[in-house]
Amino acid sequence: MPDATGLELLAKELRDENTVGSEAILGTLHFRARATLEVRPEANRAVLAYLRGRGYASLMSVHGVDYYPHEPRLGVHYELLDMSAVDRVTVTTRVSTDAPALDSVTPDGPDGPGWPTANHQEREVYDMFGVVFAGHPDLRRILMPEDYEGHPQRRDFPVGGEPVIFTYNEHESFGVTR
């Protein structure tokens, strides 16, 4: 884990980098010994590509978060690991529910090779949070049925659940094949 100073240095390094741009890093967060870089959504590929060259060559996890009621609501976290230095850094980016679009990091691109491990994990984030990853090779639902409506891990998704039929209320409920 970079310490707080190391994280600031890493952020400065990224801001000075031409491929990333000085505006790309929104902020840093060092909380409970975890280093987090907050980046603009359009810069996610460039930041990950630079950090890969920096040694953080393993993408351990991609996952979504819903920060409701804070805007922009949807967060996507990329957990990077430097295997030789045993060092981790988290890259987060936030998109709104109105335009939940983000570049996929799965395919190879002009800014460098992709991260094939992100394929299924981006599909899961799409399934559960509705973030649309542009350029993803096969963006389908992965856990819920194909015809499912809505993205159930969003905080404003109704808790719902099916009403349970007991003997006392079976006549008011939908039966099996009646």
Next chain:
Amino acid sequence: MEIKRERIGTGTADTGGGPVDPRKLRVNTLDSHELLRGAELLGPSQPATMDGEELERYVHERVLTTTLEKAVAWGRSNSFFPLAFGLACCAMEQFQAAGPRLDIARFGYEAFRASPRQADLIILAGRVSIKMAPIIRRLYDQMLEPKWAISMGACCSSMGVFNNYALVPSDKFMPIDVHVPGCPPRPEGLMHGILKLRAMVQDDPDAGWRERYGARGTEEIVPGA
């Protein structure tokens, strides 16, 4: 040997649709005496001349009369072929019911079949997600009548602790004969449920349940098969 099938009280072809005279049953009993005597079933040690009280007692000790339905139900209920099918943690308890301590082979239910077409009992052991539900329904439809279903555990019956977007109670998509509560039920609980099902099949095949839910004729028909 001839097996005669009669519906008591509602008439047969013999009586032209009217109720059977109870005295006719007595005649039938005497006929069976004659049958035994004529066929020399009594063996060499018993002369065919046995008669009266002696014959009466002999027949009473050796002949069991029942209805065909009861005989068939007795056979079915003592040889369920469960489907080898586990969904979640309850399946562990289901395996244990087949293990040496509980040993459902004692009751004749040990033949877990790998194909739904050979099974007549499906035990839903675990939570059912809405993505799995159509698959389970298909398995149930592939089983041939007569068939029964046991919903094992809280998740399968009422979604248990998972009252959320992902699960569906099993009653929503297929008819269930016995619900076994518990989280998970102990193997003894499952055994109790299966024995309840046995009693149901023997004494009161459906308790009107299947008619109420329209749960008849749900086999999947394969075209050309």
